[in-house]
Amino acid sequence: MALDQPRKFKYVGTRPARPDGIDKVTGRAQYGNDITAPGMLWAKVLRSPHAHARILSIDTSAAEALPGVRAIVTGADFPPIEGDAGMRDVQLNCMATTHVWYEGHAVAAVAATSQAIANKAARLIKVEYEILPHVTDVDAAMAPGAPVVREGQTMENVPAGMSANVTYHSEFGHGDLAAGFARADKIIERNFRTAATHQGYIEPQACLASMTADGRGELWTCTQGHFYFRTACAAILGIEASALRVTASEIGGGFGGKTQVWAEPVALALSKKAGKPVKLTMTRDEVFRGTGPTVTTSITCKIGMTKDGRITAGEATLRYSGGAFHTGTCDMGAMAAFASYDLDAVRTYGWNVLTNRPKEISYRAPGAPQAIYAVESTIDELCQLLNLDPLDVRIKNAAKAGTKSSYGVVFEEMGLLAALKAAKAHPHWNSPVPEGASRGVACGFWFNFGGNTCVSLNIGTDGTVAVSEGNPDIGGSRASISLMAAEELGVPYEKVRTVIADTGTLGYNDNTDGSRVTFAVGLATIRAAQEAKKDMMRRAAAIWGIDAEAVEWVDGAAVPAGPNAGKFPPMTLAEIAAQSFQTGGPIAGHCDFQADGAGVSFGVHIADVAVDQETGKTKVLRYTVFQDAGKAVHPDYVEGQMQGGAVQGIGMALNEEYIYSDKGVILNPGFLDYRIPVASDMPMIETVILEIPNPGHPYGVRGVGETPIVPPLATLTNAISRGIGKRLYELPMSPPRVLKAIKGH
Amino acid sequence: MRYARPETPAEASRLLAAEPGLARVMAGGTDLLVQLKSGLVEPDLIVDIKHLPGAAMITREAGGFRIGAAVPNQALGEDRDLVAAWPGVVEAASLIGSTQVQGRATIAGNLCNASPAGDSVPALVAAGAVARVTGPNGERDVPVQQIPTGPGKTSLARGEFITSILLPARPARAADAYLRFIPRTEMDIAVCSAAVNLELDGKGVVARARVALGAVAATVLEVDVSAALVGTRLDDAALDKLAKAASAAAKPISDKRGTVEFRTHVVGVLARRAARIAYERAAR
């Protein structure tokens, strides 16, 4: 549904206080670790100290003998999942059986009457390992003769003769590459490497699990998707999904990292064995060692350009490792790499490679920041070599509505050109580069997603509105959903309360991911509100004794549609609600569907940086984000997403990385040496929201949460490289690496 | 684990000496409690020294400053005379942690934690600070650089602990400065660091100079820079010599925080920059 002219909104687009705000600032919000139950036990997981080993034996007798220990589980306590290799991997990741594949891999867990006893008992478990050769580097893992992480994982599309660690291959693109490169005046091919990075959420994984003797369970947990957690936990424990009810706590950050189970199946298994509720909270160290970071990558990118800046062909090979498990993230990278450009000839190749690292899990736009970093760096270097303006070149090649994207789909209305032009017109771009500083620019893209969604909307007899939705609120979505319900019903925002319902009360909702919630849950809420409105108009019609078709909804009230319908004063939502017991009972609307038409998302970032030429340290002086939000439902949270995503991307660019010893042990599993930016590292991130309505949503909404993490990697690379007069091809650009480049050795 | 809160230094010393298991002194606890939580140490006895008489006080002594072992770093920055006399020591102590940590952390704790990267230690060494140690055999005064003997190790004997640290009196035209390199702006640990303490004569010529480097050896390293700096007005040639001397003295390792090459180079850069700051302060 295309919008002919911008719609006028009453509530959408305003900035009311968030419903969870007071609880959060007063410390009353209930996070995963805040949930307790009478008789509760405390759990501790024992983890592998080795990057790769065969488990020869596990002796739990000393731990069992410790007073206070109530249950111990190992891999043998989980019935092997058959027929679903992906879920089997999740199960094996939660608890190892015959092998450990990375340092930090869980091998056993204890529940005891105190945390101190559980910790002590875990240390008393004796595991005998046969240490096997390991590999943590993606290029080394692909080399012939590399230590094999897991046998038999290779899929059919991998050519014969490659290392057994290469499990999957994909290819995307169109056009004649050779002809494209032949038209270029300049072709360069460059290799890039990026480190694994962690989402760095402040709240560690924490849950309370309670299984009763009749085989039913309750789980309270910090999650981005309690419906998926129910599916996964039920599969891993071998119980029916309906036997388990999962309630999502408030969430202290997720960024994609809480879309997978680690602690929950273990806590449930311990509870089943002990017959008591079990609390399992991971330490920060365990979060780094045991949960999922991003992929680590090695990327080759080749681009041809004419003298006047037209890209004639682009080709990229993306070697991604998501640890010792298959992941489809290389597909995401291969599809996203060139999405910003309208190209006649483009090809990308994705490879998944196994390494002895933890199992990757989503982190904001998974796979895209790395791929687009390579492409945007290569384009910038070509601009320098051909002496072209990097923003003009991007404008010249930008994808637009009607462009056949590098991954096949034909784009609809989208905001890349608008963002580029806004950047070009912005004071940041037009201000002189400060003395001693340098400037970089880059684009970014994310697909966005709709997915399975189920919402119920209930009209209270007092005229208030209760929305039940099934997606944990990680970025202010309750406020946005309340705003959309208020808009559709024509009632004030304060009259709407949106809650995250548990798995027992709604149909399946996909995870809070893919930038889908404001779009898909918002759309479902609007539809549920429309259904409720229809019911209320029917009731007003019955009271007035006219046809239901002769009633319409204006400003929160039923009114006769036109003079022929009869003369009645408007009947407000509150008035209709108050009479509901006399007119047929409760009033509600409901929507369950698979949301389509999420609408692609693009952003453009500009950075000014100053590099200390004597130490290699980079200071970000100014940073501006331009992004198409479709319609910004709650502009504060749109800006918050743009700023937060940019800062996380800047962290990836500057200092964040998993550092391994030569034994495959993580050396920096804490916030001291895993360096996410602190507030004082950052300038105020300026934001420019563009509103190019998404044709797939009645209010024009498109997701905004993931795209902003994509451009910073290349934006900073381009700024720093220009500043030091040397190109950098590896992330992070930590001071020792930058100083080395400056000194030229 | 037991917790004790003695009222006198003698009692504290007795408790520490008598403990058959592992005993640990606690001042601010900002290292100790973190180590406890992460399972790095499991003491049988914790002796809290915050309540000893004078432990939380800064007293004037012979023109200098005696800083009690429980004085939080925040209080150093609030003592104007101390800031005027020893700006480098105070800025080093102020770099430690966040506002919350500043309200607890002490320089004696920083010294006794014996991390080669402890921020206040190079400044204390360059300042010629002296620690007062109480033990089963009474009191003794020890130059601070003799306290740490290696990462996590000190020269303190069983039952001994520091009750205060003395920063000596200052002549006119003297000042110090401290700089550390961290990849971020705060909440980080020094990759390397340098403290410079200068005394100038009436004509602005360097009369005495002490330089100490952090995180480039197992303990803080004092470098003899007299040849480079004394007799100069800290011109570029002198600063070059200083940077070279600092880099030459450094014996760093490569680890997750930095390489040998990086630390060796940057510690020279820091020494040069800190010297310039100290000189400007002293000449004011």
Ligand SMILES: Cc1cc2nc3c(=O)[nH]c(=O)nc-3n(C[C@H](O)[C@H](O)[C@H](O)COP(=O)(O)OP(=O)(O)OC[C@H]3O[C@@H](n4cnc5c(N)ncnc54)[C@H](O)[C@@H]3O)c2cc1C
């Ligand atoms: C968030 C955070 C940030 C930090 N940032 C920094 C930083 O930037 N730079 C830095 O250098 N450090 C930093 N630290 C470490 C710590 O704050 C400092 O080392 C601090 O100075 C320690 O002082 P304390 O009084 O808290 O020591 P405590 O933790 O009480 O003690 C430290 C050690 O010294 C021993 N000890 C303490 N006092 C005495 C005494 N009087 N006699 C004998 N032994 C004693 C203790 O037994 C213990 O082994 C940080 C710590 C935290 C938690």
